[in-house]
Amino acid sequence: MRRFLTYYCLGVFIATFVAGVFAVVLYRVGEIDIEHVIRQQAVSDNHILFASGINHDFYSAKLAIYNDIHPSAIVIGSSRGLEFRRAFFKTSFVNMGGCVSSVAHFERLVSDIEAIKERPKLAIVVLDFWWFNEHIVSDVSDYQPSSFPRYPTISLCGYAIATMASSHNWPSAFVIPKDRLGLMGVLSNAGFDRYGSFYYVSTITGEIHSKDEQFKETESAFAKGEGRFAPGATASEVLIDRFTRAAFRLRDLGVHFVAVMPPVAPPITNLINKSGRYAYIPDLRMKLATRGIELLDYSDAHALASNDLCAEFLDGFHGGDVIYARIANEVAKSDVYSAAFIDFRYLQRFIASNSGRAEGDNRFDRNHTEVDFLKLGVLK
Amino acid sequence: MRFNSYEFLFAFLPITFAGFFLFGKWSRDAAAVWLSLSSLFFYAYGDRNALPLLSLSIVCNYWLSSKLNSTSQRTENRRKLLIYIAVGSNLVVLAIFKYPNFIIRTANYFLSGFRFTNLPEVNINLPVGISFFTFTQIAFLVDSYQRKVRERKFVHYALFVTYFPHLVAGPILHHSQMMPQFAHASTYRINFKRIALALVAFTIGLAKKVILADWIGQYSDLLFRNLSHGITPTLLNSWTGSLAYTFQIYFDFSGYSDMAVGLSLLFGVVLPINFNSPYKATNIIDFWRRWHITLSAFLRDYLYIPLGGNRYGDVRRYINLVITMLLGGLWHGANWTFVLWGAFHGALLSIDHGWRKLLTNSRNKPSRMPALLAWPITFFSVVFSWVLFRSGSLQQSGAIYRGMLGLNGIQLPVPMAGRFPVLQRFQFVAFKGIWNESIPVGMSASEGFLLIFLCLAICLFLPNTADLIGTDIVLDHGDSARRTPIFRRCALAFGLGFLFVITLLSLHHATRFIYFQF
Numbered sequence: 001m002r003r004f005l006t007y008y009c010l011g012v013f014i015a016t017f018v019a020g021v022f023a024v025v026l027y028r029v030g031e032i033d034i035e036h037v038i039r040q041q042a043v044s045d046n047h048i049l050f051a052s053g054i055n056h057d058f059y060s061a062k063l064a065i066y067n068d069i070h071p072s073a074i075v076i077g078s079s080r081g082l083e084f085r086r087a088f089f090k091t092s093f094v095n096m097g098g099c100v101s102s103v104a105h106f107e108r109l110v111s112d113i114e115a116i117k118e119r120p121k122l123a124i125v126v127l128d129f130w131w132f133n134e135h136i137v138s139d140v141s142d143y144q145p146s147s148f149p150r151y152p153t154i155s156l157c158g159y160a161i162a163t164m165a166s167s168h169n170w171p172s173a174f175v176i177p178k179d180r181l182g183l184m185g186v187l188s189n190a191g192f193d194r195y196g197s198f199y200y201v202s203t204i205t206g207e208i209h210s211k212d213e214q215f216k217e218t219e220s221a222f223a224k225g226e227g228r229f230a231p232g233a234t235a236s237e238v239l240i241d242r243f244t245r246a247a248f249r250l251r252d253l254g255v256h257f258v259a260v261m262p263p264v265a266p267p268i269t270n271l272i273n274k275s276g277r278y279a280y281i282p283d284l285r286m287k288l289a290t291r292g293i294e295l296l297d298y299s300d301a302h303a304l305a306s307n308d309l310c311a312e313f314l315d316g317f318h319g320g321d322v323i324y325a326r327i328a329n330e331v332a333k334s335d336v337y338s339a340a341f342i343d344f345r346y347l348q349r350f351i352a353s354n355s356g357r358a359e360g361d362n363r364f365d366r367n368h369t370e371v372d373f374l375k376l377g378v379l380k
Numbered sequence: 381m382r383f384n385s386y387e388f389l390f391a392f393l394p395i396t397f398a399g400f401f402l403f404g405k406w407s408r409d410a411a412a413v414w415l416s417l418s419s420l421f422f423y424a425y426g427d428r429n430a431l432p433l434l435s436l437s438i439v440c441n442y443w444l445s446s447k448l449n450s451t452s453q454r455t456e457n458r459r460k461l462l463i464y465i466a467v468g469s470n471l472v473v474l475a476i477f478k479y480p481n482f483i484i485r486t487a488n489y490f491l492s493g494f495r496f497t498n499l500p501e502v503n504i505n506l507p508v509g510i511s512f513f514t515f516t517q518i519a520f521l522v523d524s525y526q527r528k529v530r531e532r533k534f535v536h537y538a539l540f541v542t543y544f545p546h547l548v549a550g551p552i553l554h555h556s557q558m559m560p561q562f563a564h565a566s567t568y569r570i571n572f573k574r575i576a577l578a579l580v581a582f583t584i585g586l587a588k589k590v591i592l593a594d595w596i597g598q599y600s601d602l603l604f605r606n607l608s609h610g611i612t613p614t615l616l617n618s619w620t621g622s623l624a625y626t627f628q629i630y631f632d633f634s635g636y637s638d639m640a641v642g643l644s645l646l647f648g649v650v651l652p653i654n655f656n657s658p659y660k661a662t663n664i665i666d667f668w669r670r671w672h673i674t675l676s677a678f679l680r681d682y683l684y685i686p687l688g689g690n691r692y693g694d695v696r697r698y699i700n701l702v703i704t705m706l707l708g709g710l711w712h713g714a715n716w717t718f719v720l721w722g723a724f725h726g727a728l729l730s731i732d733h734g735w736r737k738l739l740t741n742s743r744n745k746p747s748r749m750p751a752l753l754a755w756p757i758t759f760f761s762v763v764f765s766w767v768l769f770r771s772g773s774l775q776q777s778g779a780i781y782r783g784m785l786g787l788n789g790i791q792l793p794v795p796m797a798g799r800f801p802v803l804q805r806f807q808f809v810a811f812k813g814i815w816n817e818s819i820p821v822g823m824s825a826s827e828g829f830l831l832i833f834l835c836l837a838i839c840l841f842l843p844n845t846a847d848l849i850g851t852d853i854v855l856d857h858g859d860s861a862r863r864t865p866i867f868r869r870c871a872l873a874f875g876l877g878f879l880f881v882i883t884l885l886s887l888h889h890a891t892r893f894i895y896f897q898f
Contacts, residue, residue: 001572004873005873007871012877
């Protein structure tokens with residue numbers, strides 16, 4: 001039996017050693033301990049991009065950034081809010097985009113903000129119309145965010161191996177560049193800056209092939225009526241009520257909120273308008289208005305500029321930072337309170353010098369320049 | 381405190397283990413007191429408010445058992461009265477904590493037609509493990525009354541009831557299995573053979589819970605969570621969810637029992653095996669001989685046999701079976717779903733006994749049902765019954781049964797519409813994804829199916845924990861483990877050590893054991 005115990009301990013020892021190696025690699029690459037990542041980003045003076053290849057639930061990471069900065073202005077939303085930049089604002093700012101992709105997420109975030117003493121003064125809430133489609137059932141449940149890991153777990157190790165195996169660039173995970181953190185940041189050259197904004201460096205510079213050239217993939221999803229493009233006649237009363245309650249709770253906490261609806265790419269807008277299957281979108285606007293929520297509606301990109309803005313999109317769903325600079329500009333014009341937080345002059349210069357590009361803020365581009373990654377036949 | 385928590389594994393267990401054997405060198409009673417106090421701490425860590433109830437229950441029941449054990453003949457009538465009071469008071473305490481809202485809800489339901497105002501439900505926290513420590517003590521009282529109790533030292537009695545490996549979720553122990561071991565000197569000396577067996581049982585149990593039960597449990601939780609949000613279950617997700625729960629509850633509860641056996645062996649105490657590959661059963665009688673064996677034994681010895689068992693003819697036997705299982709169902713939880721679950725199993729047992737009788741009596745003896753037919757009948761009967769066990773209400777069960785029978789239609793993955801256009805002709809087929817797009821990130825329908833097949837294969841083709849640690853352990857303190865070739869033994873030891881670390885790395889999302897609620 002002593003032999004049995006010896007071999008058992010040997011198994012424990014070797015497994016612990018392997019786990020230890022994983023722990024060191026994952027810690028160094030930034031997949032464990034988000035506070036460590038935030039500290040490194042802060043020390044680098046916003047010169048490190050971070051994107052986890054394992055933890056796709058950004059919620060706890062964003063909350064950690066919020067708790068580190070205690071911003072005066074925040075942006076709340078899904079991945080479609082991620083292109084608001086720190087430089088757009090005169091005050092301290094955190095982009096909480098990517099952690100709210102349904103009404104349930106929004107309710108949860110409002111509760112978390114309620115529990116924090118230092119609350120923002122301004123919240124720009126970026127709404128996606130499909131949150132309110134009564135046929136999308138994933139939004140009915142309460143949301144429990146997953147926490148950012150503090151130590152290696154078996155699933156973390158498994159996901160890390162899977163992420164590295166799926167990338168041709170996997171050896172770079174062991175030679176971490178100074179300006180990238182997180183497996184996705186290292187492997188695919190994209191990620192969040194210190195303030196939570198996302199930079200699609202590898203996409204816009206053509207390092208990786210865009211899946212949505214000429215918006216074909218989004219058009220295909222639209223044709224199938226899948227997921228976010230599920231048709232609907234009316235907006236869900238239940239979800240609108242839940243959203244309204246949460247938004248008013250935010251207001252009661254002393255946070256001025258502005259609800260905006262960002263655009264999808266113009267060809268997609270045309271498809272939506274022509275199909276006649278999305279009556280729930282105008283219904284949503286009307287129902288929000290009757291509940292006292294003014295929606296700044298830029299779902300049609302023509303509301304932002306008269307020229308064709310296709311080249312300013314990252315794909316069919318996501319506008320780039322130039323689009324969001326335009327939105328911030330319009331918000332400042334429409335909402336007097338917000339104007340005090342938004343750097344109007346900077347936005348004017350930024351839009352003028354970057355019109356026709358997807359990402360004007362190119363500080364992380366490593367000497368590459370933006371290309372016509374959507375194959376739209378435009379000069380960048 | 382949970383077995384699958386870091387505070388248990390790295391603080392409570394090492395301290396308790398070291399203290400027990402250090403005290404054991406000095407005094408056996410001191411070691412027993414230490415283990416008993418540690419067990420009370422273990423209990424109070426999770427539910428401090430229930431500690432006075434547990435302590436009072438131990439003291440009162442011990443005092444009552446002393447009175448019942450009296451040898452004086454002239455007090456026979458008093459003893460009879462006393463056993464009724466003793467058992468009755470235990471059941472009343474159990475009822476007060478476990479069943480008031482069940483009674484109130486039922487009363488409200490039946491009185492709603494008579495314009496009565498609904499009675500408000502009461503807010504009572506169910507003390508963890510109350511069903512288990514009540515049953516073990518009732519057995520002690522009954523055996524004291526029947527003068528079957530030999531060992532009755534208070535320290536050993538207190539340790540028998542509070543002993544942390546079984547306190548909150550069983551196995552349901554019998555004093556005659558446990559208290560003599562506490563009196564045995566060898567229990568208080570470190571035994572490496574038992575420690576090795578303990579590591580085998582504990583590691584397998586932990587892996588069953590943390591890796592298999594918690595993983596597959598996500599798919600059953602998804603079905604029931606969707607249901608509580610008003611989403612109608614359809615054919616494939618009803619079956620996925622029900623089968624997922626079938627394996628979740630097995631790996632969860634048998635994992636807990638394995639861990640309990642392993643932990644107890646660390647302290648030199650042998651616990652009875654509670655599971656013996658129940659999903660290999662080819663009839664329902666066999667199933668109940670393999671599933672929650674200690675509960676089956678308790679119900680048989682203290683309910684079925686006192687009710688008359690099979691001594692008064694077949695009809696009475698079937699009635700007794702249904703009553704026993706119905707009460708067994710009610711013991712699990714205060715809900716009509718549990719009552720129906722018990723009644724369903726009682727009916728299945730009666731049918732099985734009836735079938736056996738038919739086989740025995742028939743002149744033209746029908747041939748025995750082949751295992752290939754008997755196994756699926758047994759297995760899917762059990763799967764059907766778990767729907768009742770897991771559902772929060774009869775309406776939920778009904779919705780899932782309708783889904784399982786295909787009455788709510790079939791939902792298939794979206795790409796299948798293109799691949800099998802003929803299916804689009806059928807009204808009852810929709811292409812919205814098997815889980816109606818409600819499946820969270822990180823889960824997939826195909827993973828759910830694969831997990832179900834993996835769990836089924838493990839249940840049917842791998843040896844169970846009892847096989848691995850040697851069934852001899854149950855009979856003679858486990859000192860005669862099976863002889864296996866050295867290479868296999870070393871490979872097993874190494875693999876289990878490795879598995880132990882893997883399970884430790886998965887503890888961050890470990891959930892409560894299902895049987896903690898009972």
